[in-house]
């Protein structure tokens with residue numbers, strides 16, 4: 001199946017109502033990454049999963065660490081009632097389709113910061129497709145360790161100033177720093193943006209590269225950014241973009257066979273079992289879910305439609321009762 005995505009697959013109701021005109025040029029270079037339509041019809045086409053075993057309650061090793069943001073969760077990996085699903089040789093987490101439908105339901109109003117201020121909303125819609133791709137890449141570079149609101153505001157300042165590889169290369173570091181401040185690690189990002197912009201001018205005629213491999217060779221661009229950039233800028237699905245939200249939630253939901261320590265490890269595990277037709281939307285769904293309900297600290301389990309089937313929540317309640 002061609003990975004090239006079509007314009008009419010990406011419009012959300014809010015997007016199409018308020019921004020469709022202004023974002024026309026952007027949309028032509030983006031994808032159904034932002035399509036939140038219910039694909040339950042596809043669900044029925046998939047092979048029915050068979051529950052093969054339910055292990056008795058046991059104590060898990062608590063020594064694993066996901067990342068510093070969620071270290072507090074380590075002590076909560078106790079008393080696991082583990083239920084797995086196996087299709088042939090392929091491991092799949094139990095209840096994942098129900099959990100996903102619940103997340104879609106909770107995300108249907110699109111009220112999370114990512115909905116209005118994610119990287120797909122940061123480029124100047126009036127710019128050329130080439131510049132939009134550049135600005136999308138820059139937004140992704142700025143977004144690392146930074147809230148969407150802060151990234152979006154920094155990109156608006158950059159766009160107003162003039163955000164092309166050439167103008168950025170002609171901008172002194174201290175001025176660029178002031179434009180992007182207070183994004184996380186802004187001093188390092190000034191250096192990465194400058195180096196990347198020079199490479200784009202020298203090797204790609206001011207455009208961004210069109211392959212995952214080349215994107216990842218740019219200074220400051222890791223796998224997560226590269227996969228999302230392929231999707232946002234080129235409309236191609238090269239893999240799942242796993243950031244700290246996706247990483248954390250996949251571990252809480254036990255969408256990884258064993259606890260994973262890095263987002264990259266989570267990405268590889270997730271890609272082993274999650275059907276490919278869901279890859280384009282999973283980052284967007286989980287990021288917003290992580291911003292509003294499954295928060296890094298103190299997730300709002302009582303408000304969550306998954307609270308009765310989420311092992312993390314069950315374990316948390318058991319721990320509090322103990």
Ligand code: SF4
Nearest residue numbers: 294301304307310313
């Ligand atoms: S029940 Fe709690 S931990 Fe589980 S998915 Fe919902 S918010 Fe996250």
